[in-house]
Amino acid sequence: MDDLISARLHERIRRDFPEPDAARGVVGALRVLGVELEDSRQSTERLLAAAVVFAAGDVERFRLAVRLARADWRDLLMAGELGHEDWPRVLDAELGPQ
Numbered sequence: 001m002d003d004l005i006s007a008r009l010h011e012r013i014r015r016d017f018p019e020p021d022a023a024r025g026v027v028g029a030l031r032v033l034g035v036e037l038e039d040s041r042q043s044t045e046r047l048l049a050a051a052v053v054f055a056a057g058d059v060e061r062f063r064l065a066v067r068l069a070r071a072d073w074r075d076l077l078m079a080g081e082l083g084h085e086d087w088p089r090v091l092d093a094e095l096g097p098q
Contacts, residue, residue, distance in 0.1 A: 012052055012095050013052060
């Protein structure tokens with residue numbers, strides 16, 4: 001397990017993307033995206049989870065989420081419903097408690 005993607009986010013990826021190749025692709029893309037978004041000074045888990053939540057198990061929607069993040073990470077947070085002050089509660093609801 002790597003530090004960039006939390007255990008609970010890995011579990012959500014496995015649930016949402018049950019096809020092993022799809023899950024590996026999502027994890028690989030998230031690792032790259034996490035590094036690219038380091039300068040945002042936001043919670044990495046929050047940003048990466050927003051992409052997974054927005055995708056809802058659809059690889060094409062996941063690709064769109066990555067494009068959104070690269071254009072403006074704030075758009076990704078809004079699309080993934082993690083862009084408001086209650087984002088810690090929403091994140092726990094989506095991924096389970098830490």
